[in-house]
Each structure stands twice: as C-alpha cells, then as structure tokens.
Amino acid sequence: MSSPGKLNSSSSELDLDRPNIEDYLPSGASIQQEPHGKLRLRDLLDISPTLTEAAGAIIDDSFTRCFKSNPPEPWNWNVYLFPLWCFGVVVRYFILFPARVLVLTIGWIIFLSSFIPVHFLLKGHDKLRKNLERCLVELICSFFVASWTGVVKYHGPRPSMRPKQVFVANHTSMIDFIILEQMTAFAVIMQKHPGWVGLLQSTILESVGCIWFNRSEAKDREIVTKKLRDHVLGVDNNPLLIFPEGTCVNNHYTVMFKKGAFELGCSVCPVAIKYNKIFVDAFWNSKKQSFTMHLLQLMTSWAVVCDVWYLEPQNIRPGESPIEFAERVRDIISTRAGLKKVPWDGYLKYSRPSPKHRERKQQSFAESMLRRLEEK
Amino acid sequence: MGSASSMLTQYDIEEVQEHCNDLFSQQEIVSLYQRFCQLDRNAKGFISADEFLSVPEFAMNPLSQRLLKMVDGLNFKDFVAFLSAFSARASMQQKSELIFKVYDSDCNGKVSFNDILEVLRDLSGSFMSDEQREKVLTQVLQEAGYTRESYLTLDDFVKVLGSYGVKMEVEVPID
Numbered sequence: 001m002s003s004p005g006k007l008n009s010s011s012s013e014l015d016l017d018r019p020n021i022e023d024y025l026p027s028g029a030s031i032q033q034e035p036h037g038k039l040r041l042r043d044l045l046d047i048s049p050t051l052t053e054a055a056g057a058i059i060d061d062s063f064t065r066c067f068k069s070n071p072p073e074p075w076n077w078n079v080y081l082f083p084l085w086c087f088g089v090v091v092r093y094f095i096l097f098p099a100r101v102l103v104l105t106i107g108w109i110i111f112l113s114s115f116i117p118v119h120f121l122l123k124g125h126d127k128l129r130k131n132l133e134r135c136l137v138e139l140i141c142s143f144f145v146a147s148w149t150g151v152v153k154y155h156g157p158r159p160s161m162r163p164k165q166v167f168v169a170n171h172t173s174m175i176d177f178i179i180l181e182q183m184t185a186f187a188v189i190m191q192k193h194p195g196w197v198g199l200l201q202s203t204i205l206e207s208v209g210c211i212w213f214n215r216s217e218a219k220d221r222e223i224v225t226k227k228l229r230d231h232v233l234g235v236d237n238n239p240l241l242i243f244p245e246g247t248c249v250n251n252h253y254t255v256m257f258k259k260g261a262f263e264l265g266c267s268v269c270p271v272a273i274k275y276n277k278i279f280v281d282a283f284w285n286s287k288k289q290s291f292t293m294h295l296l297q298l299m300t301s302w303a304v305v306c307d308v309w310y311l312e313p314q315n316i317r318p319g320e321s322p323i324e325f326a327e328r329v330r331d332i333i334s335t336r337a338g339l340k341k342v343p344w345d346g347y348l349k350y351s352r353p354s355p356k357h358r359e360r361k362q363q364s365f366a367e368s369m370l371r372r373l374e375e376k
Numbered sequence: 377m378g379s380a381s382s383m384l385t386q387y388d389i390e391e392v393q394e395h396c397n398d399l400f401s402q403q404e405i406v407s408l409y410q411r412f413c414q415l416d417r418n419a420k421g422f423i424s425a426d427e428f429l430s431v432p433e434f435a436m437n438p439l440s441q442r443l444l445k446m447v448d449g450l451n452f453k454d455f456v457a458f459l460s461a462f463s464a465r466a467s468m469q470q471k472s473e474l475i476f477k478v479y480d481s482d483c484n485g486k487v488s489f490n491d492i493l494e495v496l497r498d499l500s501g502s503f504m505s506d507e508q509r510e511k512v513l514t515q516v517l518q519e520a521g522y523t524r525e526s527y528l529t530l531d532d533f534v535k536v537l538g539s540y541g542v543k544m545e546v547e548v549p550i551d
Contacts, residue, residue: 041520042536044513047475047495048544050439055462056546057433058447059411064431068414348432357436362501365438369500373512 039372050361062342066253067349069285070277092300100147100299107143111136115204127236133207134185134238140204141182144175148295149303152179156310159184159269163235165313168261169271170333171243172251173284174291175298176273179308186241187231189224191215197291209238215246215350225260232266241271244326247346250283251275254339255346257326267313270329272336276305287349309336384409395453396460399470404463404548405456412452422449438499442478462546468538475542476533486527489513 076085115136122129145152159167167186169176174197177188187209192198201212211227213220231237244257251274262268275282280301284294298304311332316325334341389402400408415423415431425448429435437443447458460466461474479487479495496509504512514524520536522528 039512039516041516041522042540044496044516045475045479045492045533045536046542047439047478047499048471048542050437050499051443051475051478052462052544052546054434054437054439054443055459057431057437058415058428059408059459059462059546060549061431061433063433064414344432352429353432353436358438359501359503361436361438362499363503366500366503369504369512370508373515 038375039369043372062253063344063348066249066255066342066344066346067285068250069283069288070250070252070281088302092302097300104143104147107140107147111140111143119207130236137185137204137208138182141178144178145182148298148301150179151303151305152308153306154183154308154310159186159239159310161239163233163237164266165239165269166232166261166264166266167239167241167269167271168244168257168329168333169241169273170251170254170337170339171245171248172273172275173248173282173294175282175284175304176243177241179273179306180241180271185238187211187238188241189213189228190243193291195290215347228260228264232264245346247349248284248286249346252339253342254330254334255342255344257330259322259326262316262322262326262329267315268325268329269313270311270333272309272311272333274307274337274339276307278305279303282306311336392453392456396457399460399463399465400456400548403550407548407550408456408459409452412455422451423455424448438501439478439495442481442495442498445481446477459546462544464545464547468542469534471542471544472534472537473530475537476530486529487533488527489517489524
C-alpha cells in the first residue's frame with residue numbers, strides 16, 4: 001500500500017483525529033463574488049459581510065441545530081383528548097413502566113447467572129466461551145430493546161463475521177448500539193463512560209472485543225489505533241462497529257465523519273439508523289441528561305420505533321482520499337436515513353474551533369485588499 | 377422548548393418591538409426569544425461570552441472578540457435591539473450606526489485613524505503587516521478627502537456607506 005514510514009504517521013492520527021473542516025467547507029473565497037475595482041474608503045469601512053455572518057450565526061446556526069432535542073408534538077391540547085392523554089400517562093407510568101422494569105430485571109438475572117459461570121468456568125475452551133458470551137450479550141440487548149418496546153425494522157442482509165470489514169453507523173444515542181447489538185454481537189469503539197455504564201463496558205462488553213478510549217487522553221489514541229488494526233485482521237473476531245461521528249447527533253443531521261474507520265484498508269459497510277419520533281425522541285443529549293435518565297425516558301414512553309438499514313459494502317476507490325471516502329459513505333447513510341449533512345466536526349461540542357479557520361478568512365480578506373490596492 | 381413562546385405575553389412582545397423600533401415582527405421576536413433561551417444555557421437571563429463562543433460559526437468570525445464586547449451580557453430586549461440593525465426593514469442610517477459602533481470601541485462618538493486600524497488588524501490578522509495596513513488606510517483616506525489626523529463621525533459614516541448601500545440582512549427563521 002504505502003511505505004512503512006508513511007503508514008506509521010497516518011496511523012498515529014487514526015480515528016480520534018480531528019479532520020480539517022477546511023476539507024469539507026466550500027472555500028469562502030470561491031462562493032463570495034470577488035470584489036473588483038479600485039479600493040475606496042467605503043470598501044474599507046464596509047465590514048457588513050463579516051458582521052452579517054456573525055449575526056447570522058447568533059440568530060441561527062447549523063451546528064447548534066444538530067444537537068437540539070426536538071420535543072414530541074403535543075397532542076393533548078383539547079378537552080376531548082386531554083382525559084385520553086391522562087389515561088395514557090397512567091398506563092405508561094404505572095403499568096408499562098413496572099412491567100418493563102420487571103422484564104429488564106429478569107433479563108439481568110438470566111444474563112448474569114449464565115455469564116459469570118461461562119466466563120470463569122470455560123477458561124480453557126476459548127472458542128466455546130466466546131460463542132456463548134456472544135449469544136448472551138445479544139440476549140441481554142434484546143431484553144433492553146424489549147424494555148422500551150423497541151419496534152425495530154431491519155432491512156438488508158444481516159452482518160456476517162469475516163475479517164477485513166468494518167461497520168459504520170450514524171449515532172443518535174447509546175441505544176443505537178443496543179439495537180444493533182441484539183442482532184449481531186458487534187465489537188464497538190466507544191468513549192469510556194463513568195458510572196454503571198462504564199462498569200458494563202469494562203466487564204461484559206470487553207468480552208465481545210469492544211475497544212474503549214478516553215476522548216481527553218492523547219496517548220489513548222495510539223493504543224486504540226493498534227487495537228483497531230489487530231482487530232480487523234483477526235479471523236475469529238466479532239465484526240467491528242464504529243460511530244464515525246464521534247458524538248450523538250439528533251437524528252436530523254449528520255456531522256463530519258472521522259476518517260479513522262476509512263483508513264483501515266478494509267471494506268466499509270454503512271448502517272443507517274432512523275428513529276421515528278412518534279412516541280419519544282431517541283436523541284441522547286449527554287450534556288442535559290444522564291444515560292440513566294435517558295433510559296427512564298424511553299422506558300416510560302409507548303415505544304421506540306426505528307428502522308435500521310444494512311447497506312451495500314463500499315471500498316475506497318483508486319485515487320480517493322480517506323476523507324473523500326468518508327464523505328461518500330456519509331452521503332449514502334444520510335440519503336438512506338433522510339438526514340441533512342452539515343460540515344461540522346462533532347467534537348466542537350467539547351472544544352472551540354482552532355484559530356486556523358479564522359486565519360483562513362483573514363487571509364482571503366488581506367489578499368483581496370492588497371490586490372485591489374494595486375488596481376487602478 | 378415548546379413552552380418558551382408561551383412565556384412571552386403580547387405585552388412583552390410589544391414592549392420589545394417598541395424597543396427595537398418595530399424592526400422585527402411579533403413572530404420574529406418569538407423566534408428570537410427561543411433562540412435566546414437556547415443560547416442562554418444556564419437560564420441567567422443573559423448570554424455570556426462563553427455561550428456565544430459555543431457557536432462555532434460565531435467563534436470563527438474575525439470580529440467575534442470585538443462584537444463580544446458589544447453583546448456580552450445583554451438581556452433579551454437589548455439583544456433584539458442589537459440584532460435589529462440586521463433586519464431587512466432597518467434603514468441605512470441604522471445599519472451605518474451599528475457599523476460605526478463596531479469601529480468606535482471607546483464609545484467617544486468619533487472614529488480615529490487608530491480605531492480603523494484596529495478593525496483592519498482583526499480582519500487581516502497576520503496576513504498583512506502593520507506597515508501595509510497603515511499604507512492602505514492612509515492612501516484610501518486621502519483619496520476620500522480625509523487625513524491621518526481626521527476623526528470620522530457618525531455622519532461621515534452615513535455619508536460614505538449610505539450612498540452606495542450596505543447589504544446587511546439576516547433572516548430570522550420562523551417555524
């Protein structure tokens with residue numbers, strides 16, 4: 001493929017790297033009409049394009065829109081519907097919810113009582129143990145899906161286990177993972193979470209080959225990269241699932257894909273997930289609510305309705321860069337799930353954009369000034 | 377949030393409308409209020425500098441630091457008043473006034489050579505040297521009949537900008 005030195009440098013920035021927004025944004029200079037003619041005082045004083053941009057961003061911006069939870073349409077607005085709605089609340093909170101808690105508890109009891117013996121007693125029989133653990137993880141995920149009456153429609157062929165392929169999906173909530181996991185025991189790459197979710201991650205999910213990272217730790221990057229490469233090459237490993245957006249988006253938009261998954265040199269199988277918001281908004285706004293609260297919200301709603309599409313595997317085309325490849329796959333997923341694409345890096349939720357973006361604007365301004373100064 | 381719009385009564389909206397010289401319709405003000413509440417994440421009644429900068433498109437703007445000084449800590453009424461210059465209904469006078477205020481960072485009612493230079497520095501960053509900026513500005517001022525020592529007033533701005541029309545409009549999305 002490429003020289004060893006090149007491979008090294010590209011892999012060290014794998015997966016968790018921040019892609020350049022510049023590669024995605026249409027260049028500012030080319031969309032605006034280049035002003036021509038001699039520079040006059042009014043051209044210099046007229047800062048209206050920059051001000052308009054700033055005010056536009058204050059009034060409405062595509063980035064914030066990606067992470068806005070959309071409340072369900074209220075329908076309890078008149079006197080006839082209101083009693084019906086009250087009845088629904090009673091059913092949901094006092095009948096459905098306890099029943100679901102019970103289902104989930106039973107699920108956990110079955111799961112733990114078989115997982116622990118399997119995990120510790122079958123130490124010598126790796127293959128058998130792996131298979132059993134895989135089935136058990138799928139089982140507990142089915143219990144989770146049942147606990148919010150998940151009405152999931154799967155379209156397309158079910159993923160199979162084979163090396164040199166990686167699955168990528170759009171990301172709305174952690175429940176994406178549970179929904180996909182109940183069909184196929186994927187190994188997933190995820191942010192390490194605190195609390196009980198973290199405990200699950202480090203004990204149970206580790207057994208299906210999941211890989212954890214910490215967004216804030218730089219040295220994690222190289223370890224994860226290595227694990228990733230090893231994983232896709234293993235014949236007996238569970239299929240790898242990556243959420244290349246790196247953050248939960250509200251299922252109306254897709255933000256930029258991190259290029260890591262597209263640099264592994266294997267086929268990429270896109271998975272599109274679209275939630276129906278008829279009963280509940282499945283978007284997990286991790287800044288506003290904990291995962292427990294999110295689950296409670298799902299468990300007290302009527303149902304979680306969603307569609308999952310397993311789409312055709314894609315390979316990098318000759319001459320295509322990983323970023324172009326990522327964009328192509330994003331396009332496929334967005335079209336299938338009916339999502340709008342925005343040119344933002346989801347990690348901007350956690351950090352400010354780098355000064356490079358501003359410098360780019362400054363550069364085009366300065367160049368235009370200097371050029372026009374020469375003109376007569 | 378769906379409840380946000382119900383928190384503004386018609387009196388509130390009219391009061392805000394009056395405050396911004398009727399440059400926004402009632403529906404636009406409701407939309408702006410929802411946006412204001414969304415940006416004011418801690419519900420303090422004003423938007424802090426940090427909250428403004430959480431909008432990447434704003435943070436990337438070369439004039440963001442300068443604008444922050446004008447918008448930081450504004451309550452809703454003043455927030456709308458600030459944005460009203462971007463309404464399609466705002467007059468050239470009102471738009472020029474806002475631009476003038478951006479230049480007049482010390483609010484003394486006149487813009488000096490150095491004030492303009494500062495804005496130019498924000499806009500061009502490291503891609504023009506100080507000498508280049510000064511040269512551009514001196515030359516352009518001279519051609520327009522001013523000198524390095526002259527102060528520009530609001531009237532000068534209206535005269536310079538107003539004569540050829542400034543395009544400065546932002547549409548408020550209404551749902």
